[in-house]
Amino acid sequence: MSTTATKPVLLVTAADLAPQALDMLGDFEVVFAGKQPTEDDIVALCARYKPVAIIVRYGKVNARIMDAAGNLQVISKHGSGIDVIDQDAAAARGIAVRAAAGANAAAVAEHAWALILACAKSVPQLDARMRAGHWDKATHKSIELDGRTLGLVGLGAIGRRAATIGLAFGMNVLAFDPYAKEAPAGVKLTSLGELYVQSDVVSLHCPLTPENRKMLNRDAFDCFKPGAILVNTARGGLIDEPALVEALASGRLRAAGLDSFDVEPMTTPHPFQGVANIILSPHIGGVSDAAYVNMGKGAAANVLAVIEERSRTAA
Incomplete structure (x- = not known):
């Protein structure tokens, strides 16, 4: 040219x-x-x-x-x-x-829910077990989301779509967003600390700022409900990655679904690759037709x- x-x-x-x-x-x-x-x-x-x-x-x-x-x-x-x-x-x-x-609000909200369901139902792990010749019907129990609590960090266009889906699944929906003046019907605005304590599933839908970088750290994970699920389709910098690995290894978290990472592309080798209860995707939540x-x-x-x-x- x-x-x-x-x-x-x-x-x-x-x-x-x-x-x-x-x-x-x-x-x-x-x-x-x-x-x-x-x-x-x-x-x-x-x-x-x-x-x-x-x-x-x-x-x-x-x-x-x-x-x-x-x-x-x-x-x-x-x-x-x-x-x-x-x-x-x-x-x-x-x-x-x-x-x-x-x-890309619809695409990201759908991908967040794909990760939530994959974590709750152990979809990748069961698929891998089946391919290895196992039949875990007698031993496996998934998490039923009906009646459980979904906590949304961020209530913009993506968070609101994720909330609508959560309500359709019969979940109680909490949201933290310091800029939200009101919440959709069925969604309760709460503090971030209360959201961590109450939620069975925490899904991140907020921008990354200097103030909230690594907000999901050891102290935050200590507040989580034991066995909770964490999903991040926002920005990887929101999470202290070594602290997440510890929370998953200790059983504080049941599973995590991650579509974004502190350094992108995700470095390899990476500690996440050896953690069985993390589901990974390469920041493609917003990439749909x-x-x-x-x-x-x-x-x-x-x-x-x-x-x-x-x-x-x-x-």
């Missing part, structure tokens, strides 16, 4: 974007960074193309990347988690940061809105 293109450049930190999103971006020269771009890859592309916008699918965007892209006006997340963008650095440079809020389109369109719409607003202001 020539650097003399007359269209402004938009950089995507991935190898692809939904066709529906690309259709919205016809006024831009779209440059793709590849499947797993490194920071150096993105810096080099920013230095070469000077994009006015970045759509972030994979990796992080820090001050070094922003400084390499001298014309940058907006960084748009392909999803809802903007913790991968240095927001202070962006603000200092006058760069707008936007998220495609709610675009519909969410791919919705997140792409949402990210594109946010770019267009910022560019249009700034064009009007400059006129």
Whole structure:
């Protein structure tokens, strides 16, 4: 692609974007960074193309990347988690940061429930036992969720969908969210400590902030109901990973279902790989056929809105 293109450049930190999103971006020269771009890859592309916008699918965007892209006006997340963008650095440079809020809510809530059910019913473990020639009908007992308590940490678009599913399963639903002024019918707002004590299943649906990093630590796990299940489809940094391994080994937790990790991709070897009662997936909760389109369109719409607003202001 020539650097003399007359269209402004938009950089995507991935190898692809939904066709529906690309259709919205016809006024831009779209440059793709590849499947797993490194920071150096993105810096080099920013230095070469000077994009006015970045759509972030994979990796992080820090001050070094922003400084390499001298014309940058907006960084748009392909999803809802903007913790991968240095927001202070962006603000200092006058760069707008936007998220495609709610675009993957259905996908993530469904995946959270896939992990909850897999933990409660031991689906992967029973499958492995069957394949090894065992028939555990006489010895296995699963956890029945009807009448149990679901605790949701975060009550945004994803948390609310997870709550609706929990109510449909006949569960009592508690939620902690310091920003929620009200809860859906059937959901009780409570303190975080009370949620830990009361819940049979705790599911994380909150953003990662400096204040809540490693909030699930040894002290928190000591408050959990013995035999509880923990599911995280939010951000891995919310959990102190060595403390989780200890809680699972001691029996304080029955099982955990994890779709996000403190370091991604998850390092290998990793202690989680040797823990039988952890179910792992590679941060794909928000990656569904519909969410791919919705997140792409949402990210594109946010770019267009910022560019249009700034064009009007400059006129």
